[in-house]
Amino acid sequence: MSSLKVALLGLGTVGKGVYESIIQTHEKKLTEAVGKKVEIVGVLVKDHQKERGIKKDILVTTDVNQILKLPHVDIVFEAIVGIEPANTYIRQFLEKGSHVISANKQLLAYKGKELAEVANKYNRFLTFEAAVAGGIPLLRTIIQLLQVNGITKLEGILNGTSNYILSKMRTEQSNFNEVLKEAQDLGYAEADPSSDVLGTDAFYKLMILSNLIYQKQPNWENVNKVGVNEVSQADILIGERLGFRLKLVATLQKKEQDVLAEVRPVFVSNEHPLYNVEGVDNGIVLNTDLVGTLLLQGPGAGSLATASAMIEDLVYISQKGTPNIQTPRFSYNSLVEGKEEPSIWLTIVELPTDELVKEYKQYSSINFANKDLTAVHQEEIKHNDGYIIGEILVGKSENVERFIEELPQKIRIYPISPKGINIATKNVELTRLQTTTS
Ligand SMILES: NC(=O)C1=CN([C@@H]2O[C@H](COP(=O)(O)OP(=O)(O)OC[C@H]3O[C@@H](n4cnc5c(N)ncnc54)[C@H](OP(=O)(O)O)[C@@H]3O)[C@@H](O)[C@H]2O)C=CC1
Numbered sequence: 001m002s003s004l005k006v007a008l009l010g011l012g013t014v015g016k017g018v019y020e021s022i023i024q025t026h027e028k029k030l031t032e033a034v035g036k037k038v039e040i041v042g043v044l045v046k047d048h049q050k051e052r053g054i055k056k057d058i059l060v061t062t063d064v065n066q067i068l069k070l071p072h073v074d075i076v077f078e079a080i081v082g083i084e085p086a087n088t089y090i091r092q093f094l095e096k097g098s099h100v101i102s103a104n105k106q107l108l109a110y111k112g113k114e115l116a117e118v119a120n121k122y123n124r125f126l127t128f129e130a131a132v133a134g135g136i137p138l139l140r141t142i143i144q145l146l147q148v149n150g151i152t153k154l155e156g157i158l159n160g161t162s163n164y165i166l167s168k169m170r171t172e173q174s175n176f177n178e179v180l181k182e183a184q185d186l187g188y189a190e191a192d193p194s195s196d197v198l199g200t201d202a203f204y205k206l207m208i209l210s211n212l213i214y215q216k217q218p219n220w221e222n223v224n225k226v227g228v229n230e231v232s233q234a235d236i237l238i239g240e241r242l243g244f245r246l247k248l249v250a251t252l253q254k255k256e257q258d259v260l261a262e263v264r265p266v267f268v269s270n271e272h273p274l275y276n277v278e279g280v281d282n283g284i285v286l287n288t289d290l291v292g293t294l295l296l297q298g299p300g301a302g303s304l305a306t307a308s309a310m311i312e313d314l315v316y317i318s319q320k321g322t323p324n325i326q327t328p329r330f331s332y333n334s335l336v337e338g339k340e341e342p343s344i345w346l347t348i349v350e351l352p353t354d355e356l357v358k359e360y361k362q363y364s365s366i367n368f369a370n371k372d373l374t375a376v377h378q379e380e381i382k383h384n385d386g387y388i389i390g391e392i393l394v395g396k397s398e399n400v401e402r403f404i405e406e407l408p409q410k411i412r413i414y415p416i417s418p419k420g421i422n423i424a425t426k427n428v429e430l431t432r433l434q435t436t437t438s
């Protein structure tokens, strides 16, 4: 029986998961699905000294030319880090006639369109299900199963590490840096974890989705990108009191000819589909004009979850044979705008003394009125020898920004997702305001 020959570029968290799935855990099923044995013929790494525990007959090298020189490689898995040399390698393998499966979101956010053109030119597949939302079958759902549905808005938790951190800070009152270290040990975080906690990783994924859904990206400089690095235990505590959970939410929406995108921590209530997306899970809410609202949820990072997406790409490519590059995604051209939603905010300030609490309250209530903001609800907690005050405000974002600038205290501000805002007891007033502003 002939075999399907594959090479792995990178044998870290992701590459190892792919290796083990092919060689060990899913060998039999994969052979059945593909119709022949999948044979790993080469592995590219950076450091030749590391002990890999790889089968002796597989070429392991630090020189990509050794793999390029192999007589035939059907499919290449790219799971290295950063734009270069991955970009060059992918081009070389596509030109040589290999299909490519990549998990590299940074590269795909920057160069995805160009690389897709190279793949089209050589009539090869370039697939990257693993690059967005780890193991969740999201991209092919959008490409294949939502062809006629116009996507009016996408809201997603797209970074497993941040979600893991926020979940643990809430459920176990864990310290930010300790949970980040855990996420690194579990293989969730990037080689440079600042990309996870500053929102950059979620941003790259959002830009890939923008290319896919709207066939263009917004100007990167216009995208507001805030990570979870400044979130404090106090924010999570106030949110919980009010029935909200803090999530790093990436949003994508079309407005006239523009694509609006944002990544930032947002409070969601228990009626929001992302409320129960916890731990390393990602969740993507797709609002569409035909099926309605969909939630896709599952593991967003880690060795096996990511390997799963790459292995399923392999099966897809091998079953499909050649790409049908002439078929566009139909709904590219049938974009529908989502409706504008009211701006509701939660401001949080930490104050050490009774005196400062009093001062803040006087100052802020005058300022709310001046800045055309309505304070709907105030929550005050005595905590760790001080006070935390949370205010739910309704008003335009520029007014909120002006308000914060003028306050003497350091204040943190988060949007509250208007979806499902009418949480039980305290927010009768808020519901009324929501109805009048929308
Ligand atoms: N971890 C995850 O959950 C997910 C990661 N990704 C993406 O997958 C890719 C890989 O991530 P991950 O496995 O976590 O990263 P790791 O750091 O664990 O592994 C990277 C691998 O790539 C190799 N490598 C790095 N640079 C080069 C180079 N210049 N030439 C040859 N080999 C190189 C390393 O070699 P050596 O072993 O010698 O150091 C290592 O084997 C990244 O793009 C990441 O963003 C995507 C989805 C999920």
Ligand SMILES: N[C@@H](CC=O)C(=O)O
Pocket: 131, 133, 134, 158, 159, 160, 161, 162, 188, 189, 190, 196, 201, 300, 301, 302
């Ligand atoms: N570091 C990423 C890995 C998957 O893309 C994450 O935490 O989501």
